[in-house]
């Protein structure tokens with residue numbers, strides 16, 4: 001299923017300059033060391049990181065700092081009184097959220113799985129970075145922040161493939177005995193992934209490719225059914241497209257389940273206007 005991909009041309013925007021300046025806390029420079037196909041649409045990029053310690057056993061999400069295409073990055077500086085001074089104008093940085101899929105502490109590596117979502121001629125800075133990344137390219141990550149292990153021995157997932165890296169990591173890290181069920185929507189069967197765990201995990205995969213034309217909201221409907229039937233002591237974990245999340249969030253509120261026992265997040269927005277500047 002996996003193997004090193006061929007490496008394409010090096011875009012000018014990727015930083016290969018020597019590391020000189022001191023970056024603010026929480027911003028980590030990382031260097032691409034390998035790329036592997038996980039599935040036809042999921043590309044794993046492995047990064048070397050000087051200190052992987054902050055990424056172990058806590059929050060699992062980061063933001064990628066992406067300069068505009070064709071520009072050498074100007075990384076943010078620490079601002080007085082906390083926060084960052086972000087570069088402006090042509091040096092503006094775009095931020096995209098991703099999950100640290102795995103941490104290899106022995107090799108000092110972080111892995112991120114990028115969904116190569118359809119482009120049709122528009123800029124997709126996150127996916128484009130993964131497509132073009134070459135060994136030796138340097139990028140910055142902000143984090144980690146958010147996304148802890150659900151504190152429950154029973155977990156129900158409703159997700160699409162953007163959340164597969166997070167689910168895979170949760171499955172890999174939960175203690176033995178944790179019982180998990182999930183509905184996960186992917187393009188087709190080739191996008192399914194094994195999700196090894198010390199607990200048990202039963203997944204019902206939905207294949208978008210075979211939905212009737214114009215079909216909408218299938219994941220949200222199936223997710224609502226799962227939520228309605230879930231034991232109220234279980235943890236509900238929802239992450240997918242913004243509109244799909246909405247009805248599940250409303251249902252959870254109606255059921256009084258909007259507290260410590262849920263994680264509900266939209267991971268992408270189908271109505272987002274793509275950024276300009278390919």
Ligand SMILES: Cc1cc2nc3c(=O)[nH]c(=O)nc-3n(C[C@H](O)[C@H](O)[C@H](O)COP(=O)(O)OP(=O)(O)OC[C@H]3O[C@@H](n4cnc5c(N)ncnc54)[C@H](O)[C@@H]3O)c2cc1C
Nearest residue numbers: 097098099114115117124125126127162165267268269270
């Ligand atoms: C906490 C968190 C963790 C995440 N972890 C991961 C992860 O590990 N791996 C991963 O691949 N994604 C992950 N995502 C989702 C990812 O951040 C979004 O898909 C993001 O929009 C990708 O940025 P982009 O620059 O490629 O496209 P954008 O510039 O954001 O969008 C460009 C166009 O592509 C469309 N688009 C964006 N995402 C998708 C999609 N999934 N399917 C179809 N069209 C899309 C938009 O509607 C827009 O029209 C995560 C999101 C969050 C909030």
